[in-house]
Amino acid sequence: MRILLAQNSLYYPAHGGGDKSNRLLMEALAARGHTCRVVARGATPLSAEGGVVVFERAGVEVHMATDANLRAHFAGQVEAFDPEIVLTSTDDPAQALLETALRAGPEGAPARVVYLARATLALPFGPDCAFPGELKTQRIRAADGVVGVSRYVADYIRQHAGIDAVHVPISLMEREDWPELGRFDNQFVTMVNPCAVKGIDIFLALADAFPETAFAAVPMWGTNQRDQAALRARPNVTTMEPVDDVNALLARTRVLLVPSVWAEARSRMVVEAMLRGVPVMASDVGGIPEAQMGVPYLLPVNPIARYQPRLDERMVPVAEVPPQATGPWREALARLLADRAHWEEISRASRVAAVEYAAGISVGPFEEFLEEVARRPKRVGRTVDAPHRETLSPERRQLLALRLRKRAPASAWFPGADAVEGLRLFWFPHAGGGAAGVPARAFPAICPVRLPGREARIAEAPFERMEPLVGALADAIRPYLAQPFAFFGHSMGAAVAFELARVLRRRGLPLPKLLVASGARAPQFRRNYTPPPAPGDKQFLEELQRLQGIPEELIEDAALMRAILPALRADAGLYRGYAYAEDAPLECAIRAYGGAADSNVRREQLAAWAEQTTASFAVRLFPGGHFYMQAGKAEFLAALAADLEQENSSPQRRRDAEEDKE
Secondary structure: OEEEEEEOOOOOOOOOHHHHHHHHHHHHHHHOOOEEEEEEEOOOOOOOHHHEEEEEEOOEEEEEEOHHHHHHHHHHHHHHHOOOEEEEEOOOOOOHHHHHHHHOOHHHOOOEEEEEEOOHHHOOOOOOOOOOOHHHHHHHHHOOEEEEOOHHHHHHHHHHHOOOOEEOOOOOOOOOOOOOOOOOOOOEEEEEOOOOOOOHHHHHHHHHHOOOOOEEEEOOOOOOHHHHHHHHOOOOEEEOOOOOOOHHHHOOEEEEEEOOOOOOOOOHHHHHHHHOOOOEEEEOOOOHHHHHOOOOOEEOOOOOOEEEEEEOOOOOEEEEOOOOOOHHHHHHHHHHHHOHHHHHHHHHHHHHHHHHHHHHOOOHHHHHHHHHHHHOOOOOOOOOOOOOHHHOOHHHHHHHHHHHHHHOOHHHHOOOHHHOOOOEEEEEOOOOOOOOOOOOOOOOOEEEOOOOOOHHHOOOOOOOOHHHHHHHHHHHHHHHOOOOEEEEEEOHHHHHHHHHHHHHHHOOOOOOOEEEEEOOOOHHHHEOOOOOOOOOHHHHHHHHHHHHOOOHHHHOOHHHHHHHHHHHHHHHHHHHOOOEOOOOOEOOEEEEEEEOOOOOOOHHHHHHHHHHEOOOEEEEEEOOOOOHHHHOHHHHHHHHHHHHHHHHHHHHHHHHHHHHHO
16 A cells, blocks of 8 residues: 655654654554655754655655645645555644645545544544534544544544544554663653643652652653743753653653643553553553553542643643642652662563563554555545534524435445455444444454444434334445345344344345344334333433443533434434334344343343244343443354354255255
8 A cells, every 4th residue: 555644743753652653653564565655844944955855764755844845745745646545643733734635636535534543632522622623523524534542542532523433553662672771770750741731740749849859851842931940940850852762761760750631642651661661650541541551550630621722832732730639649659769679560560561562562453444444435525614513503404414314325324344245244233322332343244334313424313213214224235235144233223123124025135144133122022012201311311321331420421412412312212112013024043142131131032032033043141231242242252253154154054965965
């Protein structure tokens, strides 16, 4: 593949964790045989003619341009290089490069655009962002793929924007025999990039509390003049220059401090220090716990909740930093400074965990994701300037939703289905669910079903009745029925899959090889059914907590609830109003899956699905409750694979048996 990275920061030398991660990512892709090019910001002024320096490093062609030329040069490289994949990221919060990537080239879509989310602060939505913006959110939504640097970031994007983000490793580590640099007698307690969002107040408080201890600060992109003055005012604080080779820094570090008070996406520096046996004291926010890998010390902070509508002289959002309780930080540092045996224990545990992690990650999963994106049809004519839905009247929003439904391609209903060869397993979600969270990467045959009103289809009004929904699904799925397929539906999704199979039969179309009804009572329990009245808000939220396990803190998040409740309410109303109509049993096999501890769906209610098939049937119970798939994922997927293999091959087995008799 031809891969072009657009980076609105320095590519080499790389001082920031995100910049270095981007560089290692591109170099790893180049080492796998891909043709890689980078357009990045360069130091000003550059001596080369036109303000652009071009060089090659580790198989990657690098174009470093001045700020004035960066966007124009990037647009020119999109035309000249004709990449298959364009990478942009949160290092460009103004989205100048993302907007260019979405617009540049023939017919506005020269390549598949993949957005790398390395910081929630720079995202234009959700509680962690500094400057929310609908237009910027729509640009990210228009990308062909979105990748979060950690599980925290990917989950954040899915929850607060409904964008189908994935997490695969994009912060690779340099392949080396990571030297064991941590020493109890090393000189400094070190902090990189001391500034408001990174927790400089905690660093300064510790420097004041331990006046006889040498501290080191490495000013970087966030350190402003006020921060510099505060550092200079402490006689026990030494200021060090940033370096590309972190060994030079960590060789002098006794303890690394990462007291971030914003939701850090992951923190590369935590892993770098642990690889070299340097104990890390870090805050327990955002994605940092993923980087710390269970090794002490994760310490509490009072995180930032608000930003002022302005930037400081470093072009960093001005945060309103709440007061911090530094007692736990003082106690932890005092023990690490005084107790050599304990320091050595943490040093060993850090190195073991980090070396095991670093040795196990590679560019492979990201490469597979890019190849999957490249196989998708090119998205031509992306809409990135769509008006905010709330500016439209209810009547116009309904009309817009109907039009979107009519022109929504099959790929909108079944994302990724075109790339699946052989048997496809269409996965119908529970109420309010979407494509996110479906184990498609662990089970490549899975094709998530994305219904209107969620994720990339959030602009469309959700269906509120079963009949129109399954009719639209039958229209959309028709192009995929030429090769073998099966249905998996969980909870509400089981009823949708069942009714869709009956519609396919009425239309004379192929039936699934297997229908897996998960976490759902057999439909005949809805025979002569009178729907109950819709619950009030309190009762509805209590039901969500009971059935779907939504944590109370999310229920109390008003912004999140505003984003997801329309689809949840519509789906709940659709399922509540669903009544079973008598018809002949299906000719396809059925399996009824459930959680042994699911108090809402009992075994006998699962066993009653046997009445709906003239083919094979079985009940499978797994440990866990209504969402048993999460607790026993490996056991569940193994059973699913076995059932699919049995039913997909059963006609051939019958033919083989008949031939043996002859």
